[in-house]
Amino acid sequence: MVRFKNRYITIEVCSSEVPENKPLALKSYLFHEALMDKIQQLHGDFGIAAVRTGLLTKYCNENTRIAIIRCRHGPHKFVTSALPFLTKVGKLDVTLRTLHVGATLKHSFVFIQKHQRSYLDLMWSKLKTDDERKALEAAVLDFTKTDVSLNKEGLLKL
Structure with a gap:
């Protein structure tokens, strides 16, 4: 049995079109598709093949505009190199900032709690x-917004 190591990338989605006090309509499957398109554009078929099996958007919070992406250790470099070049998610112009890259989801959530406390x-x-x-506190500290089922449906299309 082989153990696969994962990396959890915590990002902040900034958009000049939506004011900061309004929630951002960020759907995880749209984000997943835009990221896969950008990896295809930058790294080609090899990048897509390396990233496809382990890429999953684990968490999206519309209020604080924070998302967590899970990918395999190794191909996570393709993902982190493609994130700054991602400028459009769906019809929304965005700018992405990588906040944290961690080995466990627990450490990513600890980082997000500290970050969201300062936001709050x-x-x-x-x-x-x-x-x-x-x-606002209930919305910011809500860690139950994981759309894993939507991501799995998107992965089945590929």
Whole structure:
């Protein structure tokens, strides 16, 4: 039995079209397709073949605009090299920032919690009522938005 090592890439999706206080309509399958197209463009068939088996968008949060991508160790270099060149996801113009590359999903979530805590402190000063603050905190610290089923459907098309 062979153990496959994975890398979890934490990225921040920035868009000048949508204001910061509005949620970004970021669907994981659209992001997956755009990333695969960019890897095809930059690294060709070899890059696609190396990345295809292990690439999966594990987490997308529309409020904080953070996503986690899982890929195999080794071909993760193709993914990290293609991320800065990805400028369009669906019909939305985006800029991607790589925040963290980790070996486990747990460490990625620990990093995201620290990062989102600082985001939450920044956004709390802009909200007026406690209800708005509680709703924002619940949305920011929600780690249940994984669309793995959508990713698996997208992988079956390839």
